[in-house]
Amino acid sequence: MTLEQLGQRAKAASAHLRTASTADKNAALLAVAARLESDMDAILEANAADIAAARENGMRESLIDRLMLSESRIRGMADGVRDVVALADPVGEIVTGYRRPNGLCIQKTRVPLGVVGIIYEARPNVTSDAAALCLKSGNAVILRGGKEALRSNMAVTAAIRNGLKDAGFPEDAVALLEQTDRETASKMMKLNAYIDVLIPRGGAGLIRSVVENATVPVIQTGVGNCHIYVDRAADIDMAKAITVNAKVSRPSVCNAAETLLVHRDIANDALPVLAAALRENGVQLRCCERALPLCGEAIPATEEDWATEYGDYIMAVKVVDSLDDAAAHIAAYGTGHSECIVTDSHQAAQAFTLQIDAAAVYVNASTRFTDGGEFGMGAEIGISTQKLHARGPMGLTELTSVKYIVYGDGQIR
Amino acid sequence: MTLEQLGQRAKAASAHLRTASTADKNAALLAVAARLESDMDAILEANAADIAAARENGMRESLIDRLMLSESRIRGMADGVRDVVALADPVGEIVTGYRRPNGLCIQKTRVPLGVVGIIYEARPNVTSDAAALCLKSGNAVILRGGKEALRSNMAVTAAIRNGLKDAGFPEDAVALLEQTDRETASKMMKLNAYIDVLIPRGGAGLIRSVVENATVPVIQTGVGNCHIYVDRAADIDMAKAITVNAKVSRPSVCNAAETLLVHRDIANDALPVLAAALRENGVQLRCCERALPLCGEAIPATEEDWATEYGDYIMAVKVVDSLDDAAAHIAAYGTGHSECIVTDSHQAAQAFTLQIDAAAVYVNASTRFTDGGEFGMGAEIGISTQKLHARGPMGLTELTSVKYIVYGDGQIR
Numbered sequence: 001m002t003l004e005q006l007g008q009r010a011k012a013a014s015a016h017l018r019t020a021s022t023a024d025k026n027a028a029l030l031a032v033a034a035r036l037e038s039d040m041d042a043i044l045e046a047n048a049a050d051i052a053a054a055r056e057n058g059m060r061e062s063l064i065d066r067l068m069l070s071e072s073r074i075r076g077m078a079d080g081v082r083d084v085v086a087l088a089d090p091v092g093e094i095v096t097g098y099r100r101p102n103g104l105c106i107q108k109t110r111v112p113l114g115v116v117g118i119i120y121e122a123r124p125n126v127t128s129d130a131a132a133l134c135l136k137s138g139n140a141v142i143l144r145g146g147k148e149a150l151r152s153n154m155a156v157t158a159a160i161r162n163g164l165k166d167a168g169f170p171e172d173a174v175a176l177l178e179q180t181d182r183e184t185a186s187k188m189m190k191l192n193a194y195i196d197v198l199i200p201r202g203g204a205g206l207i208r209s210v211v212e213n214a215t216v217p218v219i220q221t222g223v224g225n226c227h228i229y230v231d232r233a234a235d236i237d238m239a240k241a242i243t244v245n246a247k248v249s250r251p252s253v254c255n256a257a258e259t260l261l262v263h264r265d266i267a268n269d270a271l272p273v274l275a276a277a278l279r280e281n282g283v284q285l286r287c288c289e290r291a292l293p294l295c296g297e298a299i300p301a302t303e304e305d306w307a308t309e310y311g312d313y314i315m316a317v318k319v320v321d322s323l324d325d326a327a328a329h330i331a332a333y334g335t336g337h338s339e340c341i342v343t344d345s346h347q348a349a350q351a352f353t354l355q356i357d358a359a360a361v362y363v364n365a366s367t368r369f370t371d372g373g374e375f376g377m378g379a380e381i382g383i384s385t386q387k388l389h390a391r392g393p394m395g396l397t398e399l400t401s402v403k404y405i406v407y408g409d410g411q412i413r
Numbered sequence: 414m415t416l417e418q419l420g421q422r423a424k425a426a427s428a429h430l431r432t433a434s435t436a437d438k439n440a441a442l443l444a445v446a447a448r449l450e451s452d453m454d455a456i457l458e459a460n461a462a463d464i465a466a467a468r469e470n471g472m473r474e475s476l477i478d479r480l481m482l483s484e485s486r487i488r489g490m491a492d493g494v495r496d497v498v499a500l501a502d503p504v505g506e507i508v509t510g511y512r513r514p515n516g517l518c519i520q521k522t523r524v525p526l527g528v529v530g531i532i533y534e535a536r537p538n539v540t541s542d543a544a545a546l547c548l549k550s551g552n553a554v555i556l557r558g559g560k561e562a563l564r565s566n567m568a569v570t571a572a573i574r575n576g577l578k579d580a581g582f583p584e585d586a587v588a589l590l591e592q593t594d595r596e597t598a599s600k601m602m603k604l605n606a607y608i609d610v611l612i613p614r615g616g617a618g619l620i621r622s623v624v625e626n627a628t629v630p631v632i633q634t635g636v637g638n639c640h641i642y643v644d645r646a647a648d649i650d651m652a653k654a655i656t657v658n659a660k661v662s663r664p665s666v667c668n669a670a671e672t673l674l675v676h677r678d679i680a681n682d683a684l685p686v687l688a689a690a691l692r693e694n695g696v697q698l699r700c701c702e703r704a705l706p707l708c709g710e711a712i713p714a715t716e717e718d719w720a721t722e723y724g725d726y727i728m729a730v731k732v733v734d735s736l737d738d739a740a741a742h743i744a745a746y747g748t749g750h751s752e753c754i755v756t757d758s759h760q761a762a763q764a765f766t767l768q769i770d771a772a773a774v775y776v777n778a779s780t781r782f783t784d785g786g787e788f789g790m791g792a793e794i795g796i797s798t799q800k801l802h803a804r805g806p807m808g809l810t811e812l813t814s815v816k817y818i819v820y821g822d823g824q825i826r
Contacts, residue, residue, distance in 0.1 A: 111770070196799075196801075217800075359817060364823055389802035408776060410655065412657075412778075
């Protein structure tokens with residue numbers, strides 16, 4: 001099937017989904033979950049072929065692990081789909097409603113986006129996660145996964161479509177683009193007639209490529225150069241716990257902290273404690289001139305360090321003269337993802353939250369909480385680092401748009 | 414000044430605006446309004462030069478009229494800026510706030526977008542309108558107007574910047590791109606480092622060019638191929654009043670109706686009445702085969718007619734077999750702007766509002782109401798016909814984003 005045909009079919013399916021009841025969408029999700037389990041053998045077989053090919057091509061074991069499915073992982077995917085059943089349906093919410101002086105009754109009503117395109121890299125579990133969230137929010141979805149996971153994604157998509165069929169839903173509500181070449185991806189990014197929004201999920205290179213090539217509206221996700229700012233009024237024990245957690249609890253994710261900024265008035269007391277705790281957790285420190293003598297074993301930071309999302313057991317450390325200096329550093333090098341101040345000063349907390357321009361700004365809590373689950377959304381399709389439409393973790397509500405429904409009794413203008 | 418410098422300065426100014434109080438922003442707006450009036454002579458002189466050049470280049474009189482400023486038009490622009498003072502400031506609103514089981518207090522808070530880029534055509538009043546709405550919502554703005562209005566736009570911008578200076582605001586909060594060539598416009602569309610969102614205001618060609626070229630997120634505005642569907646349960650007098658109003662009250666605007674769809678069961682009674690009323694108002698009718706014999710003087714419609722936004726005293730007319738047929742026609746040819754059903758059937762009204770995928774869906778009211786003022790927003794920066802971020806009339810709220818402010822007492826994950 002051509003991309004154009006895929007788009008046409010997805011759009012047709014989205015018209016069905018737009019008017020589907022919550023009960024029917026939930027029934028479809030349960031049928032999808034059942035099929036993921038009952039079609040498990042086919043999925044495992046396809047995955048084994050992907051794994052074998054990846055090994056042959058010399059893929060790193062850490063990436064192989066992300067690609068690999070097992071019975072328990074597939075049951076986890078099915079359970080993930082069932083979890084979406086329990087989430088509230090955002091569609092149909094009247095966001096605001098009011099009557100105008102001329103008697104017109106205006107209801108701003110939440111509706112599905114229509115057709116969502118997801119471009120992602122090698123994890124096959126994204127296929128079922130994304131499909132479930134799109135279905136629940138009334139959207140059709142066109143998935144374009146990585147080449148390395150193609151067989152797995154095809155098998156997972158086939159199971160999902162079987163489930164949709166079992167539930168009497170149009171199978172075309174979930175489609176996988178089987179051409180994994182770059183040209184077809186580029187065409188997908190320009191398929192404005194059929195795709196309402198594109199969400200890239202993956203590394204910085206993928207996201208940049210989508211932002212640069214797409215004419216379809218894009219929600220940019222992911223990149224996080226996050227900071228912990230230890231204010232002069234910080235509790236040093238709290239600063240230690242938060243900094244260590246933000247750096248080492250999962251260094252590879254986008255909400256992990258990369259740079260530690262410390263107010264000069266507290267640096268002599270705080271930095272030796274913080275540095276020792278980080279080193280004990282295997283973190284290499286890269287320090288500014290003033291921080292270096294306070295941090296024990298460490299190396300000097302270069303300009304490049306301030307701008308780097310390490311995704312690793314490395315942290316840049318800088319002494320700043322003031323909260324304003326910290327804010328200026330964050331404005332210069334941050335990616336607008338998650339920023340934290342540790343302070344007991346109300347004034348400092350208010351100034352920091354007002355000044356910092358990021359999706360999530362924390363006072364006395366780890367940046368690692370920027371996550372749909374942690375924010376109480378139940379599930380997330382990604383974390384937006386742009387300012388249009390959605391910012392921060394995106395749950396079901398962020399997969400919707402609105403329309404104005406206007407009731408009159410013959411009003412003319 | 415280069416575009417890059419303009420961007421840097423606008424971004425720096427936006428940091429100031431982000432933390433400005435409503436009172437200070439209002440004071441700045443009043444100072445801007447005062448300057449528009451006190452600097453009137455300079456504006457009129459610049460405008461006279463634009464008009465002279467336009468006449469020399471053979472510009473049509475209807476376009477000359479859009480370009481022309483007068484004392485009363487400039488006072489109108491100043492009053493428009495003062496009107497924005499009275500509007501509620503959306504910034505700082507806590508959209509949702511809740512406490513998580515771990516004690517984290519999450520506040521989703523409305524914040525400015527940052528730097529807004531507006532690309533528009535020949536009307537110099539857009540310069541002050543857009544600047545006022547951006548300032549009130551805490552955004553810096555980079556304006557790029559048409560070549561024909563450059564002198565006028567420069568003079569208006571100079572007055573605005575004088576007003577900002579009078580109020581102690583950074584002048585760079587409002588900047589005009591003085592290079593009106595295409596290459597610089599293209600560069601502006603890719604200035605992701607400094608511009609957070611682009612809003613094109615103008616004809617279909619301009620909007621298409623921005624959508625195709627921009628890597629900065631775009632809010633698409635404007636194009637409207639709007640329909641009136643007269644259901645079999647319609648009141649014919651109401652249908653007549655709404656259809657005539659939607660077509661002729663201002664045919665050139667995007668919320669004017671272009672195609673009339675009539676249910677076959679009411680066509681024999683309704684069409685002669687509707688057609689006569691439209692013809693009396695100077696509307697040429699282009700009819701499908703079934704409508705033609707019922708409409709009196711009319712010409713046959715071609716496939717192209719269904720897809721055309723006439724913007725003129727022309728209306729396409731089609732008889733449909735059912736509400737579903739009407740919905741299918743609208744899905745095929747509509748632009749997702751404003752669609753109307755005239756009916757007294759509750760069931761038909763519900764089916765139409767659920768099925769139709771458009772920014773505004775009307776039951777028994779003219780499509781002409783799709784407008785920020787008519788919707789009670791006080792002012793509008795444009796009408797979005799895309800589904801991301803904003804849909805329908807965009808007021809101050811639509812010029813904002815959100816950030817999550819999260820208060821903890823040492824939470825780690």
